[in-house]
Amino acid sequence: MDLRTTYLGLALEHPLVASASPLTEKLDGFLRLEDGGAAAIVMHSLFEEQITLEEELLDHYLHYGHESYAEALTYFPKASEYRLTPERHLDLLARAKERVSVPIIASLNGISRGGWVEYARLLEEAGADAIELNLYYIPTDPLLSGAEVEAMYLDTIRAVVEAVKVPVAVKVGHAFTAFAHFAKRVEATGAKALVLFNRFYQPDFDLEGLSVVPTLTLSRPYEALLRVHWIALLYGRVGLELALTGGVHSGKEAVKGLLAGAQVVMMTSAVLEKGPGHFRTVLAELKAFMEEREYASVAEMRGVMSYQKVAEPAAFERANYLRVLGSYRLLP
Amino acid sequence: MRPITVDGNEAVARVAYRLSEVIAIYPITPSSPMAELSDEWAAKGEPNLFGLVPKVVEMQSEGGAAGALHGALQEGVLATTFTASQGLLLMIPDMYKIAGQALPGVIHVAARALATHALSIFGDHQDLYAVRPTGWAILVSDSVQAAQDLAAVAHVAALKASLPFLHAMDGFRTSHEVQKIQPLSDRELKALFPYEALEAFRKRALTPEAPVIRGTAQNPDHYFQNREAINPYYLRLPRVVQEAMDRFAEVTGRRYRPYEYVGHPEAERVVVVMGSASLAVEEAVAHLLERGEKVGMVRVRLFRPFHPEGFLAAVPATARKVAVLDRGKEPGAVGEPLFQEVAAAFALRGQGVPLLVGGRYGLSSKEFTPAMALGVFAELEKDRPRHGFTVGIVDDVTGSSLPYPEVDFEDPASVRAVFFALGSDGTVSANKNTIKIIGEETPLFAQGYFVYDSKKSGSRTVSHLRFGPNPLNKPYLVQRASFVGVHQWGFLQRLPMLGVAEEGATVLLNSPYPKEEVWDRLPRPVQEEILRKNLKVYVVNAYELARKVGLPGRINTIMQAAFFKLSGVLPEEEAKARIKKGIEKSYGKRGRAVLERNFQAVDLGFSAVEPLPIPGQVTSTQELIPPMVGEAPPFVREVLGPIALGLGDTLPVSAFPPDGTFPTGTARYEKRGIAEFVPTWDPNVCVQCGKCVLVCPHAVIRAKVVPEEALAQAPEGFPHRKAMWKELSGAYTLAISPDDCTGCSLCVEVCPAKDKRNPSRKALNLAPRLEVREAMNRHWDFFLTLPETPRADLKLHTVKDVQLLEPLFEFPGACAGCGETPYLRLLSQLFGDRLVIANATGCSSIYGGNLPTTPWSKNREGRGPAWANSLFEDNAEFGLGMRLALDKKAEYARSLLPVFRQTLGEELVARLLEPVGPEALEARRQDVALLRERLRGLDDPRARDLLAVADALIPHSVWIVGGDGWAYDIGYGGLDHVLASGANVKVLVLDTEVYSNTGGQASKATGLGAVAKFAMAGKPTPKKDLAFMAMSYGHVYVAQIAMGANDAHTVRAFLEAEAHQGPALLIAYSHCIAHGIDMAKGMDHQKLAERAGYWPLFRYLPGQGLFLDSKPPTLPLREYLYAENRYRLLLQTHPEEAEVFLKAAEEAVRARWERLSRMASAPEAVAG
C-alpha cells in the first residue's frame, strides 16, 4: 500500500500533517511530533500583532519613567541587542530544522502587508520548507466591503509569494460570499495550496463581571464536515492543493477528507488531547480503511467523492439543504 | 580618535573599567551610572585593557564595597569602586586600612553633599572633605574631559606611588553634564600604564606559597614609629602625580598639573578653587584681565596630599590678597578645608604671606557663575575683605554673603537653548541625542545639562544646551538663551519660562491650539515678555502629530526636529538624515515599527512648525497660577511657593529653619494639575466597597458617611447616595481631587461595579480633567468641610469601613500609580494620629520628605504622623531609639505623677498610671489634657519636666518604614538586631524588589531571573526570605501582604502588627515602575504574583504559628513573570538562560510553598 503523498512540492511519507499548535513552541515539541508520526509539521504562527506589540512594549518600558527624576534617569539596564519574538522564532525554526527530518512549514499570521512580510523571507532563510499564510481577519468595519477585504487578502498573499521562493499555502476561514471564486483568485497569485478552514474563536461573556472573555475550545469531529464539503466542491476545479484542517480526530475524518480531495489532512485539537502519538493511531485507521476497500494508494482514493466525480453533485448543492431540512421535519 | 559626547560618569567609567580587574559596586546618586555601565559592559563580555572581563560585584552597602575592595587589593589585583556622599562615609574605616597598608586602590567619586539638616543628592565637596584624613590621595577634576583624563592619572599614579587614590568630579555638574570630549584609546592607556609597578604590586599579594601577615595589632611602644614609616610614600607622591601628568601630556597632548595657575603673571588678587567652579573663575579672570586688572586663579587638582611647595610655586609672588573658595562647610573651623591647607602653606613659608580669606559657595550644586567669581574678586579689592563669606546666596542672618554684578558671560557665537518639558515626554532623551548629533557629526562644541524635578510623577525637566564654535567650559546653567522650547503648554500658566530668553530669542511653543488661537490663549505676563523682548515665536502641535504617528505623548522627536529647523545648526536635509540615524542607533534594536514612527515624526517636525503672527499688543487678561493655593500659611506661600516655581535660589537664609524642621501637611497646597484624565464618580453605580479609596496611591479619593443634614449647604450637583451600611445611616459620598490626581487610573481598574445598562462604564470613569475640574474642585472643597465619620462606629478590619478613615498621608509626589504609597496611606488612616515614623532613605523618604511640599499631614485636631529620616543604613536602629526614648519618657512621667497627687487628683493619677493600649487613646488624651490644665503655671521644675514629657503617656506607636534595599541589604544587620531585641516597634518593608529610588538596581529582594541594573543577565539567586529569618525568632509578628491580591488581608495584618506587644514585620509587595508594567494594572500584577505562588500571603503570630492565607498556586509562574518587562527582558536578551531561570524559579516557588504549608499545618512546632 502506498501512503506517500506530496504537498507543496514536498514528499511526505503519508498525508497526516501536524497543523499549527503550541506544541512547536519548544524544540522538544517538534521531536515529539515527529516521533508521534506526523508526516510534516506546521510551526505555530508568527503573529503580525505580536511582532508590533512586542516592539511597542519594549520601547514603552525602555522609555517609561525615564529621564524624569535625577536619581533614576533610567530603570533598566541597556542591552546591546534584544532578541524579540521573530528572532527567537527564527532561531527555534533553524534548530528544529537541524533536528527533525520531516518537512517544516512555517506559518505567518497577519493581514496587512507591512514590513512583517519581510519575515516570510527570514523564515525561508531559517530553513522553512514552505510558508503557510494565515489570514485571520474579522471585518468589523461596516464601511469595508467584501470586495475590499478580498482585495486586501490577495494583496497580502501576493506580497508573500513574491517575497519567497518556497511554496506558499493560504489558510483562511470559510466566511466568504463566494468562496470558490476567491479560491480561483488565490490560484492566480501564485500560491500553491489552500488550507481549509480556520476556526473562529468566539469570545464569551462573563456574566458575573459583565465582560467579554476570550475562550478557546478544542474542535469536535462534526466540524470536519464543513471542510470535507468545501474540499469536495473545489477539488479538481482550482489549481491549488487542498489541505484539510479542523475536526480531524480519527481515521474516519481523515478518510473523508482524502475522498473529498484533500492533499493532506491536518490535526491539532486531537493531538493536544491525546498526545502526538495520535498520528500513529489515525494512520493505522486510515490503513485499515484502505485495506478493507482495497485502495492501493492515497492517490487512488483522493477525490473520489468530490463534486466532480460523485454521481449526484446536486447533493452538494441546494438540494442537499432541502433534504436536510426535510429530514429534520420528518423526525418523530 | 574621533571625539565622543558623553557625561562625566561615562567618561570616568570607560577608563576605570579598562584599568580594573575587580569592581565592587553599590548604587548611590550621582555615581550609580558608573557602576551600572561597568555591570552592563561586564555582562556583555567587554574586556579590560588586559583582555579580561573585570569581575563586577554588587555589595550590600558601600561599607561592603570598600571591604571587598580592600580584600581584592590584598591579593594584588587592580580594584576600584564608585561612590558618593554617604557611601563614601561608609567606606572610611576601610579607607584608613587600605592607605595604611599602602595598597593602590582607586575610588571614583561623584562628589556630593552630605545629609545634615537635610539630605541632598547634589554636588559639593563635603564628602571629599570628610575623608581627607584617611591617607588617600585626592585628585579633583573640573570638567568631563579632565574627569576622564585624571581618572587614568589616578589609576597610574596609585600603582606608581603605591598608595590609594580618590578621584572626584563634581556630582551632577560634571558627572551628569554631557560634553564633547577627546576619548582615551586603548593604545593611549597602554602607553600610560605602569606595567613594572603592577608587577611590584602583584608581588605583595597574599599567598600561602610565600605567606606574610598584614593587619597586626600593635602596642604603645611601636605603633607610632610604624605609623611614621610610610612617610616617604607621601613625600614622593606629588612628584609621582606630576610625572604621571607629564607622561599623560606626552601621550595625549593634554597637559595637567597638580596646581595650575591662570591669570596675570603679576597678579595681586588670586582666587584658589577646586573642581568645576574653577572654570567659572577662569572666565571671570579672563574678563578682568581684558580690563587690565591684575588677577589670577590657582586651580587645585591635588588636594591630598596637599603639597605646599607645589601650591606656592603656582601662586605669583606678587599676590597680595588671596581668597580660597570651598565647596563645603565645616562648622566651627577657622575656615573650610581648602582654606586651611592654603593658609597653612603660606604660614609655613613664613614670608610674603598675603592677606587670606576663605568663603563658601556652591553647596548642593548651587549655581556658581563667573559673575559670582567677580563678586569675590571685588571683595578682595577691599582693604579688609570678609573672611568666612558665602557667595551665590543671600545670607541675611549673619550677613556673610557677597554681592556680585550681573554680567553676561555667554558666547554670542553659540546657540544656547533651554527646553522646559515633562519627564514623560522624552525631551531629555531627544536633547541628549541632539548633543550627540552635533557633537559627533559636526566640528562644533556641544554641552548639555539637565535639571530634574523632585517629584516622580508629572515631573518637569529643564534642559540646558549649548553649541558653538568655541569650547563650552561653562559649568553653570544657560544664563541667556537664544532659544527657548516650551514643550508643555500647561507650563505657560505656571512657570516663568521666558525670563531666560535674550532679546530677540526664538521661542518654540508646543501648542494644542490652532495657530490663530495661540496668541490670545497666552497669559498676560507671557505676552508682555514676548513683546518686550521682541521674541520670535513659532508653534507646532506636537501632541496631535505624535498621536498621528502612533506615539501619543511622545512629542520629543517632533520637537527635536522643530528645534533643528529653527536653530539652523545644520542644513535641513542633513539634520533630518542625522536625526534619523541617531534614532536608528537608539531605537533600532527595538524593532521596525517604532523606528518607522519616529522617522515619520522627524519629517512632520520639520514641516509642521510655523511662525506665530504677533499682533503687537497684549490681548490677554489671564494671570499666572500661584504655586500654592487655598489658604496656605505664610511659610508655605513665601518659602515653599518659590521653590515649587523653580525660584528657590531667590530665598534668603532667614527663610529657613536652622535645624531643618518643617511643617507637615503641605502637599495639599500645591495643586499640580498633572493628570490629563481623572476619575469621576457615579453614585448610582457605586457599591460603596471602598476599594478605590484603598488603592489610591495619592489619597485623592476619599469617602465619608455623613448625616443627611450635613449636606444642606452642599454645592449644586454634589454627588452622594444613601449609605449602604447596616450599622451606619446617612449619606455616602466620595470625593476626588482632580488637581492632585496623577491620572494613574488604578482606582478605575479595581472598581468592581459596572453599570448594568452600559457595562463599559463603572462607578468610576475617566474624564478629561480640564472639563470636569471646576465642579469637582467645588465638591472636593465642600467634602473637606464635612464631619469625619466617627471612628468609634467603624469596624476597622473591613475595607468598607476603613475607606471612611481620614488619610494623614496625601498627594505624595510618587510615581503615578505607585505601589508603595497605598500602604502608607492605609497606615496613616489606621494609626495616623499616634504615629512616629522612622523612614529609611529611599523612594519613601523622597516622596515623603522632599521639599517643596510633603505628604504627611494632620487631622482637624492638629495631630498626625511625626516623621523623620536619618539615613539609609541605620533606620531600624533609629526607630528603636525613638521607641526607647518614648518608653523612657513615659516611665519618667509615671515616676513624677505621684509627686503631684494633690494637684492632679488621686483618680487622674491612678488612671494615668494604668498602662493603656490604642483602644483607650482618646480617653488618655483627655486625661493628659487634664493633667496639663492642672499643672499649668505651677512654679515647680518637676512640674515643668512632667509637662515636657506628658505626651509620652499617650500610647504612641513607632513604625519603621523603608524599602527592600534597606531591609534586605544595607540595613539588614540593624533590622535583624531590632527585631531580635523584642522592642515594641513595627516595621513596614515596601518591597519593590529593587533599589527603586536610584533607578532599579538589584537587591537581595530581587527575584530569580529578574533583569535589573547590576543583574543585567538576570538575578542568578532567589529572593532572600526575610520572613523566614524573622519568624525564626519566634517572638516577631510577621506578615507577607499584597494589597492588590487581598486588601482585607492587608488591613488585618496592619491591625495585628499594631496590636502585637513586640516587634512586627510587614513585608508588602509593592509594584513599581522599575518592574516594567502598566502601572494602572499594578494591583492585577499583585494578584498574579499571589496566584502564581510567587507571593503567598501569610501571617505568623507568635504563640499561634503560621497562617497561610493564600490558596495553593493556580497560575503557571511564567504567566506572572512574563507579564512584567523585568522578566520578559531576559527572554529578549538571554533566551536560553531565561528558560533555565524559569525552571529554577518554579522549583523555588514550589519548595517555598511546601515549606509554608508544612509550617502552617504544624503551628505549635514553629511557635515554640
Ligand SMILES: Cc1cc2nc3c(=O)[nH]c(=O)nc-3n(C[C@H](O)[C@H](O)[C@H](O)COP(=O)(O)O)c2cc1C
Ligand atoms: C491552542 C491552539 C493554538 C493554535 N495556534 C495556531 C497558530 O499559531 N497558527 C495557526 O494558523 N493556527 C493555529 N491553531 C489552529 C490549528 O492549527 C487548527 O487549524 C485548528 O485548531 C483546527 O484544527 P483541529 O480541529 O485539528 O484542532 C491553533 C489551535 C489551537 C487549538
